Amino acid sequence: GQQLNQSPQSMFIQEGEDVSMNCTSSSIFNTWLWYKQDPGEGPVLLIALYKAGELTSNGRLTAQFGITRKDSFLNISASIPSDVGIYFCAGQGQGGSEKLVFGKGTKLTVNP
């Protein structure tokens, strides 16, 4: 089945630093999504990408849908303490009716 490799698994950064994380797939995806999960809560959708090469921003967050359609990147600029959490990528394959596949997450710690 489809698998997503998300890296890095964890990051420890200082407040104000920029962050970059990525996801790669063994197969082509039609849609890429990025979620953030706070402790004790469900994931919250941050950014959705629907087209190869698409670059979308949401405040300090920017995500890109890779040209090969097998990868996606999420960047966070000028990190703040409330950026702490686990970030998940998710993708949907070409079938349109396929289930979402999730990466295992990147745990972000921001030191003030």
Place this chain on the structure above:
Amino acid sequence: KAGVTQTPRYLIKTRGQQVTLSCSPISGHRSVSWYQQTPGQGLQFLFEYFSETQRNKGNFPGRFSGRQFSNSRSEMNVSTLELGDSALYLCASSLFYSGVDQYFGPGTRLTVT
């Protein structure tokens, strides 16, 4: 608009028992998907219901089942609980079948002892 709600939030059960979890989607959303989240495996898809019919199913044993009611509320049942079933169970709703913009509830933390 109220978000996705899940009840109960926390549950402790004994091995061999069964459990039923409930999910109420966002008003107007007709699709409900269930996921199991564990530290080792991440988010694993269980199944999706749309218009009271299971439309998609993940690779879980038959002990995991679900249903959806006419008001789109959904329940998930796990029979003959095993220690490995301890996890956070999340449901997510979307407007349409296989909708990618899924909105998650806070989850039910199930502990099996």
